[in-house]
Amino acid sequence: MPSSALPAPVRAFFLVNEGLAFLLEVLALGLLAWWGLARDIGRVGSVALAVAAPLATAVLWGLFAAPKARFAVPLAAQLGVKALVFGAAALALLALGQRSWALWFTGAVLLNTxxxxxxxxxx
Known part of the structure; x- marks a missing residue:
């Protein structure tokens, strides 16, 4: 059933959840950039990692997990890519010493997904 055929309150909840999904995806990219900047590998190396990690993640997402992904893959593969991306972001939070935020982020991602x-x- 398309989202337009859902009752109004359910449709509203669906749209809010889709918006949250987008925010979590952008947050994951930001967390990977933050993690890259925090690495002690020299200024140039940290900046390169802060650019490369989210860029590679965005390319992977766009190819396989985005709603209009370049390649149509089975649901299990889409969920695998999402687990990889969001798992990396949660691990980045852990590496940054943000254990509580990592748990909240993981819980939000699991419920939203x-x-x-x-x-x-x-x-």
């Missing part, structure tokens, strides 16, 4: 996958597979 479960709900988004449920609604997307219903259509």
């Amino acid at each position: 479960a709900l988004a996958t449920y609604y997307r597979t219903r259509s």
Whole structure:
């Protein structure tokens, strides 16, 4: 059932959840950049890593996990890419000494992804 066929409150919840998914994706890229900058590998190396990590992640996401991904892959592969990206972001938070934030981020990602996958597979 397309999202437009859902009752208004459910459709609103679906749209809010989709917006949250986008924010979590952008946050994951930012966390990887922060982690890259925090590495003690020299100024140029840290900046290069802060650019390369989110860039590589964005390319991987765009190829396999984005709603309009370049390659259509099975749901399991999409979820695997999401687990890799969000897992890397959570590990980046842990490496930055942000254990509580890593747990909150992981919980938000798991709940958001479960709900988004449920609604997307219903259509």
